[in-house]
Amino acid sequence: MSPIQVIRFALAGLSANKVRSGLTMLGILIGVASVILLLAVGNGSSQSVQSAISSLGSTSVTILHTQGSASSSSTTASTAFAEPKDLTVQDAQALESVQGVASVSPVVSASETLSNGGSSDSSVSLTGTYSSYFAAEKDTFSQGAAFTTEQVSKAEAVVVLGSEAATNLFGTANPVGQSVLVAGSPFTVVGVLASKGSSGLGSADNTAIAPLTTVQDKLTGFGSLNNIVVQAKSSTVVSSVQSAVTSVLYQRHNETAADADFQIFNASSVLSTATSTARTLTVLLGAVAAISLLVGGIGVTNIMLVTVTERTREIGIRKAIGATPGVILAQFLTEATLLSVIGGILGVVIGVVGTRFQIAGVKPVLLSFSIPLALGFSVLIGVVFGGLPANRAASMRPADALRYE
């Protein structure tokens, strides 16, 4: 018997009970569509996290001040002398002489309320730093420009606003040259940053950046810096700069890795952590989808078992007039495979269409391998899950099958 003949028989078998065939296909359809869609969602969220992190700047190294890690490891004698030290402007100046460093920007940060003197005010994260900070953070300006090094040394009351903070305070008007009150002190706006988008932890645009000296003088006082942003000369020397900076700080603070009062990281290390987190998420979503595909496959087995039982007499007739066990096996395997393949193709269509929409704030990005993967699995499901019922049909004894009522 020709394969075309086998497929024709199988199609006739499927069309005999259209509702049942349709519902079984729906199970596979949902499984395949969810594999494609959930993998795309996982991939999309990982890509958006990656692009957010890479916008932080791939050449910058951030030294973050931490407190009190020394007290937890008091077993060694040296820890007695290793009181947590402040991260100071002197530390920052010392780092400027490290090989490969382009700039060093000491940073203090605080959450402050901004007001335009009128009705609107908003709470922003205020950063006090040097003008080199903008380059290290890859900030670009939509209006105005950065404050100058001279303005930093004179501690002038100037401020650069993030795009969201500017919109909140001034709407569509140009804020440059306007005055804002930062915690009650008047500052002159000199620039507005271009939008950077969300970094996953709140908006990166709801910010205000002012000279370090001014912020310390008027708002935070002259305590420890919150962090120091070191910009390397190129991305290839980032890791050597990071280790050199680390050893300089250990020396200055008289510390070791065990009792350090700072953390140091660069964007690429954050990126790899975030990437592995996102990969875990994708695998998890894929596993959930695979389970639904498996459930769909069990549906195929179930319905094919019912079909074989219902058509016992037909199988008996076919055997009596000369169908070999192989032909019967082929017919029912083909039926099961057609069920899952047609369901699979429809699932691919719906899955691909689904990736055009934003899902839970994530723009899904289709993984090209997921289509052949899902389709391949749906064929496999047809063969594997159709195997048991088809085999049952093929091994029926013709005399018994003919007598079946």
Add this chain to the structure above:
Amino acid sequence: MPYPVIRLASVVKVYGTGQAAVQALRGVSLDVVSRDYVAIMGASGSGKSTMMNIIGCLDVPTEGKFLIDGIDTSSLDETQLAVVRNRKIGFVFQSFNLIPRMSGLKNVELPLSYAGVGSAERRSRAEAALRLVGVADRMNSQPKQLSGGQQQRVAVARALVTAPSLILADEPTGNLDTKTSHDVMGVFDQLNAAGRTIVLITHEHDVAEHAKRVVEVRDGRIVTDHRVAAPSDPPPLLNRTGVRP
């Protein structure tokens, strides 16, 4: 001396094992030669259905041998038995056993499909068989759209389309009224007159009267074997029904 079409040699068939074992056939020997028209008669439980299963290669004997066209079926596996059924035997069942949702023509083509015959030849042979039994005009109808007599004629066409050595009919008129029974038996008479070997399984004397030889089975044994006409003679009731198929 050519082979008989079928030969049963001391066939014993036992169903079940141990205490539950039932002897359906207790040593049956029977030869049917070419062109013969044999009725196997018996009440229910006599073992005639078991004989039909063995003659139809749907089942194999527990002991003894069954040969069809000289082929010993005891050494064949299920696939080879299927091929023998396809090439050597045409079945006609009491309940017609057409496959639903397939037109009469497709039903008649089915054994040829399993034999691997190409679609054009399949169609012409199936149409010829349907013309021979007189239902060519209804060949595109599905079984449920046909009357009982028409369905049984389609079934007869399906049985003879492969030009088998033997047409095996199990109570072919059991589900038909008297008039239709006569018509269908007329078809069998015509086929036998045209040279087909036919074995009828029946419990009705009216039906057995059409045969050239009547074999009676009781309790798993052949009790009488009555020859009415020689295998080369025309069937005894040919054209008595007055209906040409």
